[in-house]
Amino acid sequence: MDKITLHVEGMSCGHCKAAVEKALKELAGVLGAEADVAAKTVAVTYDPGKVGRDDLAGAVAGAGYEVKD
Template sequence: MAEVTLHVEGMSCNHCKMSVEKALKNLAGVTGATVDLGAKTARVTYDAGKVDIEAMRKAVSDAGYEVK
């Protein structure tokens, strides 16, 4: 398993936090996603053989947020 911390812009409330977590957790290969609203980060645990960071960026973008 691999882990990455993404910096996510545009989150302002718990609904935003839940939306980003859900978008990431719905990706095949992601085993965990924890968003820290205050730090504007998402820590993702994933199987690098099944999903890559670009797919995570796209999922967050599709949910309406921006990964820096």
């Protein structure tokens, strides 16, 4: 398992946090996601054999938020 922290723009409340976490956890290979609204980050634990950074960023974008490099 790998862990990555993504910088997410647009999160401003508990609903935002929940939406980002839910979108990531729905991906096959993601074991956990913990968003921090104040820091504008989400820490993701995932299986790199099943899912990659682009997949994670796509899930966040699909939820209406933007991953910054």
